[in-house]
Amino acid sequence: MSAAIPPTERRVSARVGAISESATLAVDAKAKALKAAGRPVIGFGAGEPDFPTPGYIVEAASDACHNPKYHRYTPAGGLPELKAAIVAKTLRDSGYEIEPAQVLVTNGGKQAIYEAFAAILDPGDEVIVPAPYWTTYPESIRLAGGVPVEIVADETTGYRVSVEQLEAARTERTKVVLFVSPSNPTGAVYSREDTEAVGRWAVEHGLWVLTDEIYEHLVYGDAEFTSLPAVVPELRDKCVVVNGVAKTYAMTGWRVGWVIGPKDVVKAATNLQSHATSNVANVSQAAALAALTGGLEAVAEMRTAFDRRRGTIVRMLNEIDGVVCPEPEGAFYVYPSVKALLGKEIRGKRPESSVDLATLILEEAEVAVVPGEAFGTPGYLRLSYALGDEDLVEGVARLQKLLAEARD
Structure with missing residues (x-):
């Protein structure tokens, strides 16, 4: 067991040093960096509407x-x-x-x-x-x-x-x-x-x-x-x-x-x-x-779009063997279980955690998702459906293609 670090040698306070980076912002930043480098990454990470402010x-x-x-x-x-x-x-x-x-x-x-x-x-x-x-x-x-x-x-x-x-x-x-x-x-x-x-x-x-x-x-x-x-x-x-x-x-x-x-x-x-x-x-x-x-007309329009995307993403995710995606009733996220995919071989790798799987998905499918570990429950992924309809369909189609390769 290592000795405690004397206060005079501690560069960052223990209180602040113990804070983890926001996982959702980190995933979004990585996706944007890859996009800036010319990679066709589709990001499901950030929790923000894709609409402009009214x-x-x-x-x-x-x-x-x-x-x-x-x-x-x-x-x-x-x-x-x-x-x-x-x-x-x-x-x-x-x-x-x-x-x-x-x-x-x-x-x-x-x-x-x-x-x-x-x-x-x-x-x-x-x-x-x-x-x-x-x-x-x-x-x-x-x-x-x-x-x-x-x-x-x-x-x-x-x-x-x-x-x-x-x-x-x-x-x-x-x-x-x-x-x-x-x-x-x-x-x-x-x-x-x-x-x-x-x-x-x-x-x-x-x-x-x-x-x-x-x-x-x-x-x-x-x-x-x-x-x-x-x-x-x-x-x-x-x-x-x-x-x-x-x-x-x-x-x-x-x-x-x-x-x-x-x-x-x-x-x-x-x-x-x-x-x-x-x-x-x-x-x-x-x-x-x-x-x-002002009025709530703008949010009504967004809600209609989110509801449409909600139906699409739930249907497409549930078409993937090993993925179980309940239909959300609010917000603009889905939180599918991917436990059945862990440990299976996908393109020569065997992801043992949802962090591993999210990394594999980003590298192989160029799709950014947030692993369940960030939310206290390993074995899940969070995907935001607050992105354009075309990107949503393309992104989940990439997941379908990649995850269909999972083998025991």
Whole structure:
């Protein structure tokens, strides 16, 4: 056993050194680099709509650029008019009535998640994290001093965890449960009844809930989005909601998210942000204001396209022997099981993990996918269907051709 490194010789802090790179961004960066080098790579890695930001939002940002009031510092917690718009939007879309003092505007959803956990958690506090999970959740928890406790759901339950699983994971150190519906990476959507059951279980045990609603408008078929604090009002004093404009309005690069929660928690998170980044870029806030006060026609068009692509990718993936792909009900991802392909020979190689398989797929088929290890569940791949129809069909056709070669 090696001796501990003296602090004077440690170049990177243990806390930050333990953070893993975002796997989804890493896959996307590699795909883009290969494309830039002339390789015909098709990327299923990034979780962002392939549509441009709607024109009226871009015009609002352009106008803001020429307005001197946006050339200066503004309140660290967000422009008052944007916070008011978030209040109105939350009531409209979720049936959840809040006040501006319960809102913090952040630099995207990731900052919202970290600052929410940082405001709630003390060192050693446990957070129950259903897996498969988005890569940022456990890292944000650890950075905030908390301990992620993973519970796993698989394709047999539609990637939804039960109250019984939550209860089995609860200890005297449990403080928060993470609840995400619709889900990244699986597209799972909890019913109203299941959502309410989770909320009432949390209330019964005095737990906090952090719920991520970023994909609220991207649900398909008979599935319906349900906002947890709206259906379990008793939870509101211990519930934090994170959201943003990235997915609904194709604004991933604009970096505007928000935290909704009890006033004392939001105030604490705002204090943290005041020292970390100050206010979110004013031009981006002006764009977000236009998005939230405009209509939802653009998202309706995107949802129609995503729904069409959802059907295509699920059908094509399920045509591959050894791949089992449940139909997602929300977001824009599929999360197929590839366990039956592991250990089989494909072009002279035997991938033993989904990381190995994803590497083989990139090298041999020039298709970028994200392995399940990034989401806490080896044996799966995540593919985003937020890309053009032609690229989607071509990319999955390449997978079909390559994986058809699998042999024992």
